[in-house]
Amino acid sequence: MTAATNRATRTSGNGARILLAAGLLVVAFGLTAAPAWAGGTPACTEILNEARVVWTTGAALDTLASGTTSTVVDQLVNVSVVWQDAAPIAVSPGDTARVLTFVVTNTGNGEDTFSLATLSALGDDDFDPIPTGIYLDGDANGEFGEEADEAYVSGTNDPTLAAGEALVVFVLSDIPPGVGDGDEGVSRLVVTSTAASGTPGSVVPGAAPCGADVVVGTSGGTAGDDGSYIASTVSVSVAKSATVADPYGAADPVEGAVVTYSLVVTSAGSGTALGVTVTDAIPEHTTYVPGTLALDGEALTDEADADAGDVGSTTPGTVTVDLGDVAGGSPARTITFDVTIE
Amino acid sequence: MKRNAWTEEIRFTKEGGHAMVRFSIALALAGLALLAVTGIARAAEEGSIELKAVAEVEVEVLREDGGTDVERVKASTVVPGDEVIYTIYYTNVGDKTADKVVVTNPLPGEMVYVDGSATGDGAAVTFSVDGGKTYGIPGDLTVLDADGNERPATADDYTHIRWTFQTPVSSGEGGYVDFRARLA
Structure with missing residues (x-):
């Protein structure tokens, strides 16, 4: 993770549009329809502007262009995570390798690599699922398969996603033997950009591939979502x-x-x-x-x-x-x- | 008159000791090279208007007393959602009064016009939603929706902004027009 320095606060991609990005990845799973917003204009795009004037001093018209202004689009870092299961996964005490399904989407405007982690020692639930692994949906079928999917190892196969690209991630947990009927256990998948994370608006100067800055977006460059298990006895x-x-x-x-x-x-x-x-x-x-x-x-x-x-x-x-x-x-x-x- | 559809018929004549370049506008294409060349040649000509475009963003800077000031800095880089202020400075550097002055700014493809942001002293502001073919005031413009039905145009639909000066710009006079646009 790169430390980002905070310079003058920049207004970066507004919240409403980020919400639309979350809607977009839901579309990928066919649940609801939402307008497309794929992280905005790609990083490193050059925005050119030129005006032109026309006038006359008599019979003839003259024209002249202004000089061209050039503005380069920085890399805006954003990510979203959404738990996919429709309801808490019903488990029995002592179950092993029970699967929660998440979708991670690069909602920034440039390619980025993300680190993944699980948190299960959370308040507001009845038991702590025992995390046993994170798997990347290697065969892109949306379904967990231990053979076909890729066990995630932090720092070794951190997934790289293009702007707007989404990836299905599976979180596996064992269920403690002593849980009671109706007990709920929450597991959180936390995804963090390796390009930049921290206070929204923080800047890593010159870190984009084209030499433009990397700017932390409204997500802070990190996102997490909770999935849950419910014990049924x-x-x-x-x-x-x-x-x-x-x-x-x-x-x-x-x-x-x-x-x-x-x-x-x-x-x-x-x-x-x-x-x-x-x-x-x-x-x-x-x-x-x-x-x-x-x-x-x-x-x-x-x-x-x-x-x-x-x-x-x-x-x-x-x-x-x-x-x-x-x-x-x-x-x-x-x-x-x-x-x-x- | 359409942009980029120029026929140049350049005649150099002696007139009061100054070279004069005259464009007769008709059809055909013009290259940027030509425009660049003519642009340079024009600086010292009579009745010439110079244009300079500037792109800026507003940033909040911390004052020593803990408050913040909003300052404009050159928009060298932006992120999606940022608002860029485009200012076009004009000066009549020639000897003669320039009449029927019209400044046109095509919106960069990635930018969305910020409704109500265009200003220009002494100029009427109109917009195009058809790539600069026709211009109108906001309430009059319409576009076709996905089903082919006409609907009122919004700022998102604008492709060009035009400032039509209501009075001539005399020699030595200048000013600016400006607008804001948000990076999609």
């Missing part, structure tokens, strides 16, 4: 109850009494539990009553087949019901079956 619990009907019209657990077991499966949290299977061994000294297995009041066959449950086929002496994926907070599922006491 789920807990599944089962409550088991039994009702007894004895052969004498009472509810005593005597020989020949029928016990109806009820397993109520509930879930909580914002995540989804995948492949939930409920198993329950038939108690000793009881006998399963064939054809009594039911899920939410719908009968299930006792055999292992297309329906969700079986008795003794998957595991001998055991009721097995496959509930599939269970989203946190979804309605309770109720499994019932009868046994007789021997």
